[in-house]
Structures are given as C-alpha cells and as structure tokens.
Amino acid sequence: MKTALDKIIDYKREEVASLKIKLSASTLHSDALRRTPPRGFAQQMLSIAKTDENALICEIKRKSPSAGNINTLKNPILAAQSYVDGGAACISVLTDGPSFGGSLEDMIAVRDAVSIPVLRKDFMIDEIQILEARAAGADAILLIMSVLDKEHALSLHQCAEDLGMSILLEAHNEAELEQALSLPSPLVGVNNRDLKRMVTELETTERLSSMVPTDKLLISESGIKTTEDIHRLRKTGARGFLIGESLMKSEDIVKSVRELRDIK
C-alpha cells in the first residue's frame, strides 16, 4: 500500500514535470544568480548553538496530513514577525500546497518581511525546485533522506551549495542518518515524526543522537510542544529545534518562542 509520503512524491514528480514545461532551468538559473546572496542559515544556526543557546527554526505551517488543519493563517507575515520578536534563529515555510496548504508565495512574503534566514520547506526531488527556491529568495532547503538515494542527495546538495544556500539534511532512522552524515552540510535534522507511519516520538532523537559527531549540529524536528520537551532533548546534545504546529496554535506566539528559546 502507498504511504502518504509515496503519494506526495508522486504528485511532486508531476509538479516538477509541469514546472519544467512552464519555466526553463536556464531562466530560473539566471534569476537565481541575479539575487543578492543568501542569508547564512547554517551560519546563524551554528553561531547560536555555539553559545549553548537553543537555535530555533520556527515554521509556518497551515495544515498537515498528520494534524489536519492547524491554522488557516490569512497573513503568514504576522506569524513570521512574532517568530522574529520571540527570538527565532531562522524561519521555515512549508511551500507544499496539496498536503500542507502552503505556497511559494507564502515563502516570498515571509522572506521579504523578515531579516533572518528562511528555509523553503518542500519535498525536493529535482534541481529545478532548488533553482526555483533560490530565484524566489530562499536561503536554505531541506533534503529528506528517506526519499533520496545517496547519489541523488549528493547532486541536489551540490546544486544548493553552488547557489550559496544552506542545506538541512533530514533523517528518521540509522541508515538515513548515516547517509546524511556522509554529506558535507553541518545541519543534521532528526525527524521525530515517521513520515511513512505518521507517528511522532521524541525518543527518535534520543536514540539516534549518539551517531552525530560534534562537528555537526543536531537539530531535533517535529512534535516539540513544551519547554520540558526541549529540556529533555537538550540532554541528547541537540541545540537546534524545528517547531511548527505547537507555535502555529499558540495564543501568544512571541511568548512561546521566547520560552522555548530560553529553557536550558
């Protein structure tokens, strides 16, 4: 049986095919090169982590296959500004439409409104999506190891790096983490959510953390709700945290971000 993730990748292939009909890679490439250089996403994460503080990637997320509707969010800029005011290191914007209700326009609006680095969060399977991301201003992309073999991951990594972008590598199990660690990017995310089974367990970061060497930044992703969660995850050495749903549902986003950032 096809998992939700398989279905997403099926329609991503169609999206990529129609993007290639609509826009040529060379046009997107020159648009991407004409942009001012990316803001240093990795640099920002690493410099905060070095001070032993929590480097938060706060996410704009309208809905998801696991949670359903999260926040219909008329204006993603307001949430993004609250993330900045609360002390987020960086912002992630989900741009997938069918499953997450996002769009590239959301990312563009947020990137224009803030001065911290912004990640375009989508399911990257082709270089053209990376060119499109940079042409739209994105500073960083996510590469999900469970949908890419090593060679494919390496070529997408190279493409992003050539454009000066940062790369967040995502793993959910030992084999995926091994693959992520073989790539140059220092940003290694462990997703607590199993995208195939849609189960979220903070134990995932606890189990995998010992594999991550000290020259990489361990970023715990998904299912983080409370300061207790962060306190618990810090014991694994994680200093980066990717948080979406709980912040999108918060009544006072600035306060929530600040609390999650300050807890030790």
Ligand SMILES: O=P(O)(O)OC[C@@H](O)[C@@H](O)c1c[nH]c2ccccc12
């Ligand atoms: O909303 P949460 O549980 O705080 O999770 C945020 C983020 O980790 C999650 O959106 C995510 C992590 N990796 C992904 C890959 C695709 C889509 C979504 C994701």
